[in-house]
Amino acid sequence: MRHALIRLYPAAWRERYGEELEALMTDLPAGWRGNLDVFKEALGMRLRYQSWMKIVPGFVIVGALVGFLGSYLVTTQFMAKAVLQITPVQISDKSDPTLPQRLDEEIARLQSAVTSRHSLAGLIADERLDLYVAERRTEPLEDVEDMMRATIHVAINPRPFGKGAQIFTISFKYPDPKKAQDTVNALITRFIAESTTQKAQGGLPATIYLDVLDPPQIPKQPFFPKRSVFAIAGGLAGLFLGFITFFIRRVRPRHLQPA
Amino acid sequence: MSDPSLLVLSSLAEGDKHGYLIMQDVESFAKVRMGPGTLYGAITRLEERGWIRPVGPKDRRQTYAITPTGRAHLQEQLSAMQAVVKTGLARLRHA
Numbered sequence: 001m002r003h004a005l006i007r008l009y010p011a012a013w014r015e016r017y018g019e020e021l022e023a024l025m026t027d028l029p030a031g032w033r034g035n036l037d038v039f040k041e042a043l044g045m046r047l048r049y050q051s052w053m054k055i056v057p058g059f060v061i062v063g064a065l066v067g068f069l070g071s072y073l074v075t076t077q078f079m080a081k082a083v084l085q086i087t088p089v090q091i092s093d094k095s096d097p098t099l100p101q102r103l104d105e106e107i108a109r110l111q112s113a114v115t116s117r118h119s120l121a122g123l124i125a126d127e128r129l130d131l132y133v134a135e136r137r138t139e140p141l142e143d144v145e146d147m148m149r150a151t152i153h154v155a156i157n158p159r160p161f162g163k164g165a166q167i168f169t170i171s172f173k174y175p176d177p178k179k180a181q182d183t184v185n186a187l188i189t190r191f192i193a194e195s196t197t198q199k200a201q202g203g204l205p206a207t208i209y210l211d212v213l214d215p216p217q218i219p220k221q222p223f224f225p226k227r228s229v230f231a232i233a234g235g236l237a238g239l240f241l242g243f244i245t246f247f248i249r250r251v252r253p254r255h256l257q258p259a
Numbered sequence: 260m261s262d263p264s265l266l267v268l269s270s271l272a273e274g275d276k277h278g279y280l281i282m283q284d285v286e287s288f289a290k291v292r293m294g295p296g297t298l299y300g301a302i303t304r305l306e307e308r309g310w311i312r313p314v315g316p317k318d319r320r321q322t323y324a325i326t327p328t329g330r331a332h333l334q335e336q337l338s339a340m341q342a343v344v345k346t347g348l349a350r351l352r353h354a
Contacts, residue, residue, distance in 0.1 A: 017299055023319035024278040024295045037294025044300065 002026070005035060008042035010049045052246045059242030060235045067234020071225040077151075079223035080180035081171040082188055083214035088165075103166040104156055106208065109198070111154045114190045120145040123190075129182055131174070152187065167213065177219045184216035263293055263301035268310060268333040271325040275314055278302070278321070305329065 002025045006018050028034055086103050124131055124144055132144050157167040170187050174180040195210050270276060270284040278298055286292050305311040310329030315322045
């Protein structure tokens, strides 16, 4: 143990003081405090003494490793996504130059209705979906609704899809991939139901239809965290800390030759 | 006072000592138990600055001595501390 701890010091330091430190540790009663003290000082001596060519890459490697392992501590999120199409059936509608804008407005109106507090409360309370079980125990329903709304994303294709149709996607992120898929299916059902309601109430032209082009699949890969991104971020943080450490170290034992 | 370097210099001001004796001496006069790594970290820095030097033959239990510049540095540091202690105690008495 003693020998292993002393091996942590830079080689030139060991050559000069290694035997003395080992003799001192032999004279002292064994204990974790003494070992921890030697470990801490050995690391400090390495930081003070090693050249930046060793310090900086060392920090980068440790940072990348910490980032990679840290990615396992964050909650994994899976994203399920569906592609929908909203289509005007009447030819007169298709030739209307304001149609794309009108369709975008219709989608926004549907989204607003589907992600309203009332609608989300229904989804959260749905026993088949079984969402946010832990959060519902500790958080007010309004906060859980806000949490869910933040993970629902509706994106409209910026370019109209031919024949006057407009394409948009509905996505939802959740730690359980199957629940993510089920929830997107539930959201699609609500979009369709809401469009039917709005048509019945005259809020939406009766000649506009919603179709599911690409139903949601069970996501295989997590959307978050991207372990490679965490590792790169950790490596970059290590690079920064490595240079900072190199520049702020105050004492460099010049009487020892570099290793 | 808990700066390991000053503790080591204070110990060596009395006479030459090796690591184990320095630790025992510091514990007796300052009631501070220095770890072996801390002690040798301080010895490295003090030798680097020329405030202590090894004396006698090269040995596993190497003896160290304070140098004249080390003594001057210790004098300067302790005088500064003494001024702070004196002022602090006087202010406590009159508070």
